[in-house]
Structures are given as C-alpha cells and as structure tokens.
Amino acid sequence: EDKVVQSPLSLVVHEGDTVTLNCSYEVTNFRSLLWYKQEKKAPTFLFMLTSSGIEKKSGRLSSILDKKELFSILNITATQTGDSAIYLCAVTYWLNNAGNMLTFGGGTRLMVKP
Amino acid sequence: GAGVSQSPSNKVTEKGKDVELRCDPISGHTALYWYRQSLGQGLEFLIYFQGNSAPDKSGLPSDRFSAERTGGSVSTLTIQRTQQEDSAVYLCASSPRTRTDTQYFGPGTRLTVL
Numbered sequence: 001e002d003k004v005v006q007s008p009l010s011l012v013v014h015e016g017d018t019v020t021l022n023c024s025y026e027v028t029n030f031r032s033l034l035w036y037k038q039e040k041k042a043p044t045f046l047f048m049l050t051s052s053g054i055e056k057k058s059g060r061l062s063s064i065l066d067k068k069e070l071f072s073i074l075n076i077t078a079t080q081t082g083d084s085a086i087y088l089c090a091v092t093y094w095l096n097n098a099g100n101m102l103t104f105g106g107g108t109r110l111m112v113k114p
Numbered sequence: 115g116a117g118v119s120q121s122p123s124n125k126v127t128e129k130g131k132d133v134e135l136r137c138d139p140i141s142g143h144t145a146l147y148w149y150r151q152s153l154g155q156g157l158e159f160l161i162y163f164q165g166n167s168a169p170d171k172s173g174l175p176s177d178r179f180s181a182e183r184t185g186g187s188v189s190t191l192t193i194q195r196t197q198q199e200d201s202a203v204y205l206c207a208s209s210p211r212t213r214t215d216t217q218y219f220g221p222g223t224r225l226t227v228l
Contacts, residue, residue, distance in 0.1 A: 041224070042221045
C-alpha cells in the first residue's frame, strides 16, 4: 500500500500565482517528513519537519506539518518559472525488525508558465 | 565540501550487456542509498547501505541487480544482462548516519538500454 501520497499529481499555474502542494502519509513510528525539489536529475533538499504546527520558511517557500491529521503542505508564493520542477515528499519512520526507513511519495509536477 | 558524485553521467548500452554505475558519497557519510527513477515516475528505492553492509535490499527489482560498497565509501551498482525496462536515471544519495538523516543526492546516471 502507498505510505506517502502526494497531490495533485501535476499542476500548471502562471507566474505570480500561489500554489499549495499536499503530502499525506500513513506510517507508524513517524520520525520526520522531508520535502525535495527535483529539476533535472538530482533532488535537492528543501525542508525537514519533525514537529507539528511549526512553519519552516525559506524565501517564497514554506511548509508545515500536521502530525495529528498526518499530512504536510508546501506553499510557494509569487511563483516563478524557475519553480517548475517535481516536488517530492519523503517520510522517515521506524519499522520493527528493519530499523529506520524512508519512503518517497510519487511527487507533484509543477509547471509555472510566464 | 564536495557533494555526492556519480559516474558516468550518461550510459548507453545494448540489451544483454552488463553495466556498472558508480557512486562516491559525501566524505564521512556512513549511509548510502540507490534509487531509480523511470521517465515521469517517482523515486523507486533500490538498496540501502550502512557502512559496507546492506541491511535493506528489498528494492532490487531482480537478481540481475546487485550492489556493493567497499571501504565504507564508494558504491557500485551492477546490472547484468540489461533489459530495455532498465532504462532510467539511477540516483545515489548519502546521509551522515542513518536513514532518518537528510539524504543528499548525486547528479544521477542516465542509463539507456537500446
């Protein structure tokens, strides 16, 4: 079963728009949730979230985690064409008999048009 | 300092040939991961190394795939008797200690099997 689900699968917006990307998860022994941006090949790290309700911010990007409802959102304000990428969410958790695990969601493909 | 490096950056091979992909993690990182990303798909976990041992090989898609890590550093992913469905970008990542740490990705190797 899918442990990390991202929505929407893809999104097309115009420059200046604000977007919200969603990541829901279903794991036990949750440790952290990570957001990555993938433009060409390698994903680059954006945020790590471990506590509920504390917003992390970097420029026009921000993210928050809700550990009760098991989801996170990534917001991008005043989008630019350079924000076009696949945004990946990953969850780390502890699995008995296996140890620490990390699972990626399927990603959201964002396209920002001029 | 230097990030994760991978070689080659691109590899074109003929069906049935063996290929070796190399990953140099960030110096001092004990955890190393291999992922695969097919066109338009999310990241698919292949294998995780802690030091030289691989506690999780669950993602290797078939016995044609193998990986090793020597000296707690460089890792090689080998694909024997390549098939067209092996065509993908193969990404390597490393993290300082465990799977719950932030993973830093290399630029990837784009493998094309003709």
